[in-house]
Every structure is written in C-alpha cells, then in structure tokens.
Amino acid sequence: MPSPVGHTIAGLAVALISQKRKNRRYIFPIILCVFFATVPDFDFIPGLLMNRPALFHGDLTHSIGFAFVISAVAAVSLRLKGLSILSTFTLGFTSYLTHLLLDLFNPDGRPPYGIPLLWPISETYYLSPWTMFTGVQHASSTSTTTLDFLRQVITFHNIKAIGVEILLVTPISILIIWLRHKYASKAGKIRSEGVWKENRAKMQ
Structure with missing residues (x-):
C-alpha cells in the first residue's frame, strides 16, 4: 500500500482544490483533509x-461504506470555522476516497489481495490489474509481530517507494489544482462581465 506521504499529498490537494481564497481559516480544511486521507x-x-x-490492516476501514459513515459522523460532530456540515462531509469523504483510490493502484503482496471497496454492499476485495506505485512493504502476513513489522518498514525499498509516490502524486495533484483554479477564475471573470453588462444596460 502507499505510504502516509503519498496519502498526505493527496489530502492536501483536496484541501487546496476547495480553497477559494487565501485565509488563515483554511488551516482547518487542510487538517481535515489530510486526516481523512x-x-x-x-x-x-x-x-x-x-x-x-x-x-x-486493509479491512473495513478501506471501504466506501466506512468512508461515508465516518465522514457523516465527523460532519455532524465537528464545528469547523467557516465550514458547513455539507462542506465538512464533502471534504472528508473526498479525501477518504483518495486513500482508497491510491490503494487500488498499488501492489498488494499479502492476501486477501486488495481492499473491500464496496463494503457493506459487497465483501469482495478489489485491486487494479495496473499498478502505479512500487508499494511500501511492511508485513508479509497478518501474524507479523511489531518488531518484524518495524524491520520490514525501515528498508531502502520503502524509501524508494516513497520517492515514487512523491514523483507521481505531486505533479498530478498540482495539475488538478491548477486546472480547478483556472476554471474557477475563468468562470468568475465571465460572471463579473455579465453583471457589469447587466448594470450598464440598466443605466441606459
């Protein structure tokens, strides 16, 4: 599965895509998105x-059903400054989905292979036949002890895997953010021109 580094970048991208203007209050959406990712x-x-x-690991928390429930609970429970319940749910749910998406395109060396994406509708485990990442290695089986887990995590392979995540996820995130804000800027300009023409017509 991807490391927390790749997932953090994806969550940060969701927060930045949703940002409309620079303001200190956007620290809350950033924290929210990174947490859910x-x-x-x-x-x-x-x-x-x-x-x-x-x-x-890789069980029910890696499903759309669990994502929906925890996002809904957070939306109702949290009172984030500047965010409505719907906005909190949308940001949390979207960020959570980025985690599932990245995991789908990552190699899995331990059965059951993949994630229970559609739980509770289906208990089938899904994994894309095409992989984007090298894959972080951390446990060869569910019986792996904590000490062996740590030994398997701290390896050159995993350092390289994190590097691959950064090289792949970062430019894709930047491109999506740029396209989002470019579209928003263009749409705002069109609306402004429309209002200006409407006001001018009223004055004539």
Whole structure:
C-alpha cells in the first residue's frame, strides 16, 4: 500500500482544490483533509496493541461504506470555522476516497489481495490489474509481530517507494489544482462581465 506521504499529498490537494481564497481559516480544511486521507491506515493501531500490526490492516476501514459513515459522523460532530456540515462531509469523504483510490493502484503482496471497496454492499476485495506505485512493504502476513513489522518498514525499498509516490502524486495533484483554479477564475471573470453588462444596460 502507499505510504502516509503519498496519502498526505493527496489530502492536501483536496484541501487546496476547495480553497477559494487565501485565509488563515483554511488551516482547518487542510487538517481535515489530510486526516481523512490518512485515517484508513489507523487500522494498524488495534493490531499494534496485540503485537500484530497488520492483523486488521486493509479491512473495513478501506471501504466506501466506512468512508461515508465516518465522514457523516465527523460532519455532524465537528464545528469547523467557516465550514458547513455539507462542506465538512464533502471534504472528508473526498479525501477518504483518495486513500482508497491510491490503494487500488498499488501492489498488494499479502492476501486477501486488495481492499473491500464496496463494503457493506459487497465483501469482495478489489485491486487494479495496473499498478502505479512500487508499494511500501511492511508485513508479509497478518501474524507479523511489531518488531518484524518495524524491520520490514525501515528498508531502502520503502524509501524508494516513497520517492515514487512523491514523483507521481505531486505533479498530478498540482495539475488538478491548477486546472480547478483556472476554471474557477475563468468562470468568475465571465460572471463579473455579465453583471457589469447587466448594470450598464440598466443605466441606459
């Protein structure tokens, strides 16, 4: 699966795409998006407490159903400055989906291969036949102990895998952000011209 680095970049991109103007209050959407883009991998925590980090990894937290539920709960529970319940849900849900999307295009060396994307509608595990990333290696099986897990994480392969994520996710994110703001700027200019012409017509 991709590392937290790749997922963080994707979450940051969602926050920047949604940003309309520079303002300190946008620190909240950034934190929200980065959190939701990485939170599916928090499923390592219960396993760590049991000395088997990968025991629950890649399971229900890696599904659209779980993404919907946790985004809805966060939207209702959180009161972020400048964000409505709908905006909070949309940002959280979209950021969560970026995590699932990146995982779909990543090699998986441990069964069950893939993620339960459509849970609870389907318990089938999905994985794209085409991979974009090298894949971070962290556990060969769900019985891997915490010590072995750490040994497998700290490797040159994983450093290279993180580098590949940065090289792939960053330019794609920048391109999408640029296109989004370019379109928004053009649309705003068209609206402004329309208002100006309308006001001019009223004055005549």
